[in-house]
Amino acid sequence: MIKTIDKTTFDGTVLKSDKPVLVDLWAEWCQPCRAMEPTIEAVAKEFEGKVTVAKLNVDENPELAQQLDVMSIPTMMLFKNGQPVNRLVGLSTKERLTGAISAALA
Amino acid sequence: MSDTRNVIIIGSGPAGLTAAIYAARANLKPLLLEGEPMGAGDQPGGQLMNTTEIENFPGAIGLQGPELMAKIREQAVTFGANIASQRVTKVDFSVRPFGVWVGDQEYRAETIIVATGAKPLMLGLDDEWRLMGRGVSTCATCDGFFFRGKDIAVVGGGDAAMEEAIFLTNFAKSVTVIHRRDKLRASQVMADRALANDKIKFHWSAEVAAINGDRMLESVTLKDTVTGDKSRLAVNGLFIAIGHKPSSELFEGQLELDSKGYIVTKGVATSVPGVYACGDVQDAVYRQAITSAGTGCMAALDAQHFLEEHAPAPAKAKTPATAAV
Numbered sequence: 192m193i194k195t196i197d198k199t200t201f202d203g204t205v206l207k208s209d210k211p212v213l214v215d216l217w218a219e220w221c222q223p224c225r226a227m228e229p230t231i232e233a234v235a236k237e238f239e240g241k242v243t244v245a246k247l248n249v250d251e252n253p254e255l256a257q258q259l260d261v262m263s264i265p266t267m268m269l270f271k272n273g274q275p276v277n278r279l280v281g282l283s284t285k286e287r288l289t290g291a292i293s294a295a296l297a
Numbered sequence: 298m299s300d301t302r303n304v305i306i307i308g309s310g311p312a313g314l315t316a317a318i319y320a321a322r323a324n325l326k327p328l329l330l331e332g333e334p335m336g337a338g339d340q341p342g343g344q345l346m347n348t349t350e351i352e353n354f355p356g357a358i359g360l361q362g363p364e365l366m367a368k369i370r371e372q373a374v375t376f377g378a379n380i381a382s383q384r385v386t387k388v389d390f391s392v393r394p395f396g397v398w399v400g401d402q403e404y405r406a407e408t409i410i411v412a413t414g415a416k417p418l419m420l421g422l423d424d425e426w427r428l429m430g431r432g433v434s435t436c437a438t439c440d441g442f443f444f445r446g447k448d449i450a451v452v453g454g455g456d457a458a459m460e461e462a463i464f465l466t467n468f469a470k471s472v473t474v475i476h477r478r479d480k481l482r483a484s485q486v487m488a489d490r491a492l493a494n495d496k497i498k499f500h501w502s503a504e505v506a507a508i509n510g511d512r513m514l515e516s517v518t519l520k521d522t523v524t525g526d527k528s529r530l531a532v533n534g535l536f537i538a539i540g541h542k543p544s545s546e547l548f549e550g551q552l553e554l555d556s557k558g559y560i561v562t563k564g565v566a567t568s569v570p571g572v573y574a575c576g577d578v579q580d581a582v583y584r585q586a587i588t589s590a591g592t593g594c595m596a597a598l599d600a601q602h603f604l605e606e607h608a609p610a611p612a613k614a615k616t617p618a619t620a621a622v
Contacts, residue, residue: 218439218442220438220439220442221436221438221439222342222346222347222362222363222438222439223334223340223346223347223436223439224439225363226334226340226341226342226346227334229382230333230334249442249443250442253442256443260431260512260513261430261443262430262431262432262434262440262443262444262513262534263429263430263431263433263434263436263439263440263443264439264440265439266430278430280429280430281336281429281430281435282334282335282336282339282340283334283335284333284334284335284384285333287335
């Protein structure tokens, strides 16, 4: 399941999570972000229970995107113990995402 | 080993999908491997997925690039094309039926249509990857939003660069076009539109020699292509639109490629009989959505003729397509 987060739930869902969290930064008008949707869904399914997958709409949360130094989407950020441990900018294959997540789980 | 198909199409831009429409209507039951999103600008649907309004595809005026691609894709599916969201990892064109692999999964087909398109060229500077997503971008439609009220630069002098520069004036305080020559390569209509835009400045005869910034992009170092003099331009954003290179790595050693990596074609025939190439992967000259669609059609018709001559297709359906031409 993919959680929709915003600036009010970011701390609780991402920074205070006891599991790694993959955050998908996206926007409606970003076609490559839309192209990534099936990949994100497949990843969320594969790591169900082990990793939280969350979507953050940058259009609705521009300050948060700025705090995270994100100036390009799609960007996938991976958090572990409240810290960003990886950042994948641009389009990613499922293999690249699962590789990054497996590394965070190890 | 899997069943042998009539035709496998690799790629899902205007070329691949048009080939799929024609092959499907000819009842060839094409399998189209549309790819998987990867890297900068490499995605199912191709380059039109990152463009805005279409003005030069007949009948499609007013549509956005992704909308046009969705319509063409839907048309291919309607006529029976089988589309899989898989990225081909290996091919073997040395024997027929030809082999196509997605990881360990093997497909076989009597004919192949290659329509893998082209992907954006990068500047080749180390820092462009370090600062990618931190001010450096290859997609104006995705990232323009982040540069509201900021000073940005676009590198390139072609239509794509002009489209990006014009689009970015919706957000940016200023847009500087950096171009290696003293004259644009863009079409007259796009060049005129950019030159007439008050928010767009031009830095002629310059190339980006370095990209500077610690955590985020702060400036670019420009080198004059005539005098060699260096200067610094403070920008928060740098959009790279210096052209494309053919996505043909997969076919090295399998098909004849030219020195720039384009698949060498005669019409749409490659160096291997039964393998056809269409769209930007074989076109260094026109590179338009409409020429891609045109060559995609040619590839499907040629594949159909090849099948009729070489393989009296037992897999061919009993009832011919009834739709009118």
